[in-house]
Amino acid sequence: MKITELFNQSKRTFSFEFFPPRDEISAVDFGINVGQLLKLNPSFVSVTYGAGGSTQERTFTLVDYLQNKIGLTTMAHYTCVNATAAKVKSDMEHLVHIGIENLMLLRGDPPEHMTSFENNEFPHASDLITMVRALHPFCIGAAAYPEKHIESASLDEDISNLWIKYQSGADFLITQLFFDNEAYYHFVQLARKKGINCRIIPGIIPITSYNQIRKFIDMTGASVPEELSRKIEENARDAKKIYQIGIDFSVKQCIELLEWGAPGIHFYTLNKSRATIEIYESIPKGLKQML
Numbered sequence: 379m380k381i382t383e384l385f386n387q388s389k390r391t392f393s394f395e396f397f398p399p400r401d402e403i404s405a406v407d408f409g410i411n412v413g414q415l416l417k418l419n420p421s422f423v424s425v426t427y428g429a430g431g432s433t434q435e436r437t438f439t440l441v442d443y444l445q446n447k448i449g450l451t452t453m454a455h456y457t458c459v460n461a462t463a464a465k466v467k468s469d470m471e472h473l474v475h476i477g478i479e480n481l482m483l484l485r486g487d488p489p490e491h492m493t494s495f496e497n498n499e500f501p502h503a504s505d506l507i508t509m510v511r512a513l514h515p516f517c518i519g520a521a522a523y524p525e526k527h528i529e530s531a532s533l534d535e536d537i538s539n540l541w542i543k544y545q546s547g548a549d550f551l552i553t554q555l556f557f558d559n560e561a562y563y564h565f566v567q568l569a570r571k572k573g574i575n576c577r578i579i580p581g582i583i584p585i586t587s588y589n590q591i592r593k594f595i596d597m598t599g600a601s602v603p604e605e606l607s608r609k610i611e612e613n614a615r616d617a618k619k620i621y622q623i624g625i626d627f628s629v630k631q632c633i634e635l636l637e638w639g640a641p642g643i644h645f646y647t648l649n650k651s652r653a654t655i656e657i658y659e660s661i662p663k664g665l666k667q668m669l
Contacts, residue, residue, distance in 0.1 A: 379451045380479045380517035382549050384421050385577060391421035391642035392658065392666065393579075396649055398427065398436035407649070414651035418658055421642070422451040424482055424519075438469075442476045453519060454478050456510075457486030458500040463509065466500075470513050482519040482552070483507050504539075504546040511547035520548035522578055524556045524565040528599045537568050544574045551576060552644045555583040555594060557602050557627070559634050580635050583646040584653035585624025588614045625653060629660040636665040 384391055394415055399405040423444060427437040437454060445452040454473060473481070485503040500506045507518055520543045523536055530536040540551070551574075556562060566578050585591050588610060595602060602610075606627055613619040632643050645654045658666075 381422050381451065381453065381519070382517050384451065385550070385641075388421070389641060390636070390667070391579065392418070393422045393424065393642070393644045394420050394647050394654065395424045395426060395644065396440070396647060397425065398433045398440045399649070404649075411647070411649055411651035414655060415647065416448070416450070418655065420450070422453055422480065424453040424455060424644075426455040426482075438472065438476075441478055445477060451480065452478065453480035453482050455482045455484060456506070457484045458498060458503065458506050459486040461498070461500050461506065463499060466506070466509055467513060470510060470516075474514055480517045480519070481510065482521075483510060483548075484521055502539075502542075504542045507543055507546040507548055518547055518549050520544075520551055522551040522553045522565070522569070524553050524561040525558070525600060533565075533568070537572050540569060541572050541574055544576060549576060551578045553578065553581045554598055554600070555581050555646060556600050557606060557631070558600075559631060559638070561601070562635065562640070563638060577641045579642050579644050580640050581644045581646055582628060582632060583648070584628050584657055585610075586621050586650070586653050587617060588620050591624070621653070625656050628653075628657045632657060632661055633665060636661065
């Protein structure tokens with residue numbers, strides 16, 4: 379089923395992102411965690427792959443398994459990294475063959491030996507979206523950045539780039555992680571003024587450790603509300619307190635987003651179930667109603 383068909387059936391979706399296990403031990407943990415998360419009956423799941431295009435083959439194998447063995451509506455991530463027109467065509471044919479109808483098309487990060495995408499056949503996600511849209515009627519998702527992409531000069535520039543992706547054929551958007559809901563509200567309003575009228579689903583990551591949040595802030599440039607930052611710094615050496623602070627914050631964040639009118643939540647699970655389950659189950663039933 380295409381994700382846009384789910385949109386026609388319900389005003390909210392709740393979805394999870396996974397990445398392929400690295401080894402046999404990780405595969406066991408993955409199986410346990412996915413089994414727990416599937417009890418929440420997600421609207422759809424997505425599968426990403428590593429930086430520089432690594433693990434792409436395992437991503438394809440996993441989406442095949444989740445879609446065709448487990449029966450989930452599944453979305454495969456696909457990036458511009460190492461993409462050529464011939465490779466994109468071949469990969470899309472393979473995904474069609476295994477019954478994948480949903481794609482998250484991204485620029486991705488350049489491999490370590492490259493400093494930019496200047497010599498790449500697909501320097502921007504919009505270039506990739508244009509080609510894939512012409513090849514097959516996939517349902518296409520794209521990324522959005524509530525506090526702008528780290529490489530954009532301004533939020534206005536970022537919204538203009540988002541409009542290009544939307545016009546190229548993106549059916550819906552999922553945001554990068556963020557911790558400031560006001561940034562999301564403002565971003566959605568700017569997107570609507572620009573004529574971007576598709577769903578913009580907030581992407582949420584549960585905070586489970588001090589090192590984790592520092593890493594993601596450094597990677598994305600996401601701002602952290604002052605009160606949350608203070609609590610994290612004060613309890614940096616207490617893993618249990620950091621975990622509970624993160625859960626409490628994410629629950630409050632999700633509730634406020636849904637009350638505002640966000641069309642669901644996309645959880646970046648990091649292949650772990652406990653935090654995501656605790657957050658999801660703490661959201662009032664009325665806000666989880668999809669109709």
